[in-house]
Each structure stands twice: as C-alpha cells, then as structure tokens.
Amino acid sequence: MAGRKKGDGLGRLGGRQKGTENKTTRSMKALVAEFADDKFEDYKTAWDSLEDKDKVSSFNSLLKFVIPTARDEAADDKDRQSIDALFSRLFNKKRLRIELLIR
Numbered sequence: 001m002a003g004r005k006k007g008d009g010l011g012r013l014g015g016r017q018k019g020t021e022n023k024t025t026r027s028m029k030a031l032v033a034e035f036a037d038d039k040f041e042d043y044k045t046a047w048d049s050l051e052d053k054d055k056v057s058s059f060n061s062l063l064k065f066v067i068p069t070a071r072d073e074a075a076d077d078k079d080r081q082s083i084d085a086l087f088s089r090l091f092n093k094k095r096l097r098i099e100l101l102i103r
Contacts, residue, residue, distance in 0.1 A: 004010065016022075050058065 047055065047058070
C-alpha cells in the first residue's frame, strides 16, 4: 500500500496539528510568570538601591515586553540601497568577465 500523498484532503501528514501549543513551552511560561509574580516586590525593593544607569537598563529590559520594538525605516532603506549596490557591482563584474571570455 502506498503512503499518503500531500493534498489528499485528510489533513496534516504528521507532527502536531496546526495551532497545537508546545506543552513544554506552555509550562515553562507558566513557571516564569509565577516566579515573576512572586518576586515582583523584591524587584521593587531592589530598584531603590540601583544606580541610575542600572535603573535605565532594567527599565529598558522590561519595556520590550510591553512595547513592540520600533523599526528604523531609514536604516532599512540604507541597508536595501547597500545590498542593491552590492548586487549591481557583483553582476556587472560577472557580465564583464563573460564579455571578456566571449571575445
């Protein structure tokens, strides 16, 4: 008997069903959340003894869980331009080599 074929309408061929959570990840997230809840008062107490630079660092570390990281579109454009220039030079060199070989 031949095995199942992709697209036979009977669902996924193997592994977890689409959307099924990873049980290990779920339990680890629950443990970390519980720990954070239990130790939050300790964190607030320790805050007062931190130096200003450490307070800023700690605060920034917490913000990434609340506010999505902003994308620098200007940097994205600059990267895109750099990549385009690199590809242009690369392909122009290849074209030049091919033309030299043909001659």
